[in-house]
Amino acid sequence: MSKKSNSTAAAFILLLALCTENYSQDSYKLPNGLSLSNQLEYSYNSEKKTEIFENWLNLDYTYGIFSTGIRFEVFQPNDPDPSISRGKEKYSDIAYKYIQAKIGNRREGLFLTVGNYYEMFGRGLILKSYEDRNIRIDNNLEGVRVEGMYGNFILKTLTGMAANSKNERKDILHAADLEYRGIKKLKLGFSLASNIPGEESASNTALASLRFDTKLWNFDIYGEYGVKHNKDISDQISNGEEAKVGDGIYGNVGFNYGSFSISGEYKKYDNFSFQSYDGTIQYNTPPSLTMDYSYILLNRHPYPLNANNENGFQFSAIYNFTEDTYLTGNYSYTRTLGKDSYYQRFLGINLESQAQQEDVYFQLNHGWNSNFESILAFGYREELVTNTKSITPVLEGKYYYDDINTFRVVLEHQQVKEFNTSEEYFSDILLLEYLRSPKISVSLVGEMQTKEPEAANKERNFWGFIQFGYKLAEHTDLSLLIGSRQAGNICIGGVCRYEPEFEGIELKVLTRLY
Amino acid sequence: MRKMITVILILIFYIALSAQQEAGQDIKKAQNFILEDLDGEFVELYEITGDGPILLSFWATWCKPCVEEMKELNKIYEEYKSEGFNLVAISIDSEKSVSKVKPFIKSKNYDFIVLLDTNSEVARTFYAQAVPYSVLLDENGSIVYSHMGYKKGDEKEILNLIKSLIGKS
Numbered sequence: 150m151s152k153k154s155n156s157t158a159a160a161f162i163l164l165l166a167l168c169t170e171n172y173s174q175d176s177y178k179l180p181n182g183l184s185l186s187n188q189l190e191y192s193y194n195s196e197k198k199t200e201i202f203e204n205w206l207n208l209d210y211t212y213g214i215f216s217t218g219i220r221f222e223v224f225q226p227n228d229p230d231p232s233i234s235r236g237k238e239k240y241s242d243i244a245y246k247y248i249q250a251k252i253g254n255r256r257e258g259l260f261l262t263v264g265n266y267y268e269m270f271g272r273g274l275i276l277k278s279y280e281d282r283n284i285r286i287d288n289n290l291e292g293v294r295v296e297g298m299y300g301n302f303i304l305k306t307l308t309g310m311a312a313n314s315k316n317e318r319k320d321i322l323h324a325a326d327l328e329y330r331g332i333k334k335l336k337l338g339f340s341l342a343s344n345i346p347g348e349e350s351a352s353n354t355a356l357a358s359l360r361f362d363t364k365l366w367n368f369d370i371y372g373e374y375g376v377k378h379n380k381d382i383s384d385q386i387s388n389g390e391e392a393k394v395g396d397g398i399y400g401n402v403g404f405n406y407g408s409f410s411i412s413g414e415y416k417k418y419d420n421f422s423f424q425s426y427d428g429t430i431q432y433n434t435p436p437s438l439t440m441d442y443s444y445i446l447l448n449r450h451p452y453p454l455n456a457n458n459e460n461g462f463q464f465s466a467i468y469n470f471t472e473d474t475y476l477t478g479n480y481s482y483t484r485t486l487g488k489d490s491y492y493q494r495f496l497g498i499n500l501e502s503q504a505q506q507e508d509v510y511f512q513l514n515h516g517w518n519s520n521f522e523s524i525l526a527f528g529y530r531e532e533l534v535t536n537t538k539s540i541t542p543v544l545e546g547k548y549y550y551d552d553i554n555t556f557r558v559v560l561e562h563q564q565v566k567e568f569n570t571s572e573e574y575f576s577d578i579l580l581l582e583y584l585r586s587p588k589i590s591v592s593l594v595g596e597m598q599t600k601e602p603e604a605a606n607k608e609r610n611f612w613g614f615i616q617f618g619y620k621l622a623e624h625t626d627l628s629l630l631i632g633s634r635q636a637g638n639i640c641i642g643g644v645c646r647y648e649p650e651f652e653g654i655e656l657k658v659l660t661r662l663y
Numbered sequence: 664m665r666k667m668i669t670v671i672l673i674l675i676f677y678i679a680l681s682a683q684q685e686a687g688q689d690i691k692k693a694q695n696f697i698l699e700d701l702d703g704e705f706v707e708l709y710e711i712t713g714d715g716p717i718l719l720s721f722w723a724t725w726c727k728p729c730v731e732e733m734k735e736l737n738k739i740y741e742e743y744k745s746e747g748f749n750l751v752a753i754s755i756d757s758e759k760s761v762s763k764v765k766p767f768i769k770s771k772n773y774d775f776i777v778l779l780d781t782n783s784e785v786a787r788t789f790y791a792q793a794v795p796y797s798v799l800l801d802e803n804g805s806i807v808y809s810h811m812g813y814k815k816g817d818e819k820e821i822l823n824l825i826k827s828l829i830g831k832s
Contacts, residue, residue, distance in 0.1 A: 475770075
């Protein structure tokens with residue numbers, strides 16, 4: 150074992166020892182005001198002989214109106230994916246630190262944050278600064294954030310810098326959001342954000358939006374319209390005559406009556422992506438209007454959000470026949486924009502609008518008796534990013550042997566047609582799971598992919614892994630995966646992370662202490 | 664500069680921790696938060712604390728175990744709400760799926776408090792590293808239990824703790 154491997158293993162064993170020995174009592178509590186969480190992920194790829202070690206340690210302290218905290222990150226060796234590694238093979242640093250004061254209350258108060266922070270205005274059309282470790286997104290801002298509440302007004306102002314793909318903070322973001330809540334069941338909001346590039350010769354990019362949110366009888370209605378301004382782009386597409394260089398619209402109507410609910414959404418994002426000058430920091434994430442699935446194959450051909458070139462809608466409905474039997478349905482459709490769009494004018498292209506994604510999904514949950522439940526699901530997806538059409542039926546059964554023991558079986562089948570090559574192939578997944586409350590879970594997952602590149606010449610590939618889950622006391626969750634896994638995508642909110650094919654061992658340890 | 668900030672932060676931690684230990688306080692109160700409910704009204708944790716135990720249940724519409732757990736937690740809520748128990752379901756649905764939260768809750772006819780944590784601000788504060796995630800508070804707002812994930816039967820442990828907190832066990 151190399152020196153590097155030794156140190157990693159030592160750190161890993163130390164953390165495990167801390168989890169299992171010193172802090173294994175359920176009654177253990179940290180001193181008042183102090184809390185910590187730790188997330189450790191280690192994987193060893195036996196095929197490529199490579200390892201990845203990632204650890205995030207959060208330490209927070211609250212005393213009265215003040216709170217402070219740090220997040221210490223250790224990636225050694227780091228994930229080789231350039232979008233994750235940020236150019237660093239080995240990395241350890243305090244990546245997040247803050248001091249916060251909360252004075253007063255929501256009706257009349259002031260919240261002040263100095264250091265790193267996250268923020269979202271409205272539904273993210275103008276600004277969404279967030280962390281999602283599953284997809285390795287962290288566009289936290291470093292600077293100052295002030296939120297003031299008085300009467301019916303809430304004002305948020307901030308200035309900060311996010312880290313780019315080289316972990317450098319160059320561009321400066323100034324932003325503000327004002328919300329008025331003086332009219333019963335109606336909220337009005339105005340957001341403004343401006344990115345000042347680190348490059349002096351480049352123009353600022355500014356976005357502004359107006360939004361409303363109202364509740365009328367059984368209806369919930371939300372609407373937001375935003376515009377984008379950038380002098381360099383304006384000069385390019387209209388010789389500076391048009392101040393607006395992009396716009397975005399999002400609308401949502403929800404309705405419920407008894408056991409039935411429906412939600413309809415509309416989007417149009419034209420050259421509306423809000424990025425740093427180097428293009429590696431994404432400041433806004435408008436609603437993507439696509440489904441997130443919990444089944445593996447349904448995430449195999451995702452449709453990622455493109456805030457520059459989308460026009461579409463989504464309908465979702467749910468109807469409860471009984472408490473244990475209900476039907477959910479979802480339909481979403483997205484097209485690219487037409488020739489007159491800001492996006493095409495900016496790129497100097499002249500393409501017809503075309504269907505980009507169509508997604509149909511139905512799921513029927515049924516409880517047969519107190520011991521057995523089933524789920525029948527069907528998904529149809531057509532999308533042009535990977536140029537595929539897929540049909541995916543799923544059958545799931547859950548048997549409750551007694552109050553604490555559960556057996557689960559999931560069968561997934563997917564039929565895929567690739568438009569580029571006219572190739573068709575099938576994937577099948579079988580999952581067998583045993584769950585014992587509150588501590589143990591064991592899952593066996595097998596996948597088979599069948600391709601037929603030539604007539605009567607079938608090629609089959611197999612992957613399989615076993616995953617153990619165990620709970621140490623109430624504060625630590627362990628997960629160990631052994632085996633091989635097919636490449637796939639993890640998608641959250643239209644933002645996807647591609648996970649390459651894997652064979653080896655993967656361990657995750659999640660700990661939190663209050 | 665970076666090292667200086669780190670040293671200052673560690674010093675703040677150390678001083679605050681020492682001060683706390685000297686004061687001998689052992690009440691572990693959960694951090695206060697304010698979020699919007701499904702009608703757009705603000706709900707503050709400390710304002711609903713004091714009547715009995717509160718279960719904070721972090722969940723999302725796309726999370727199947729969350730939906731399964733919610734059905735069981737609702738049964739506990741219906742049985743013990745008259746004795747001061749409060750269930751607060753905190754949705755971490757982002758801008759993408761937050762529009763589905765109210766339709767889902769209304770179609771199920773649930774009447775416990777549902778709050779929207781669209782940018783996971785409160786989830787981060789309570790270290791909800793994955794959902795479902797439950798945090799049980801006693802009537803003083805102190806954290807007495809936390810649990811990640813859901814398997815059929817997990818609700819029994821929560822039920823026993825709730826019963827002991829309201830003096831029923």
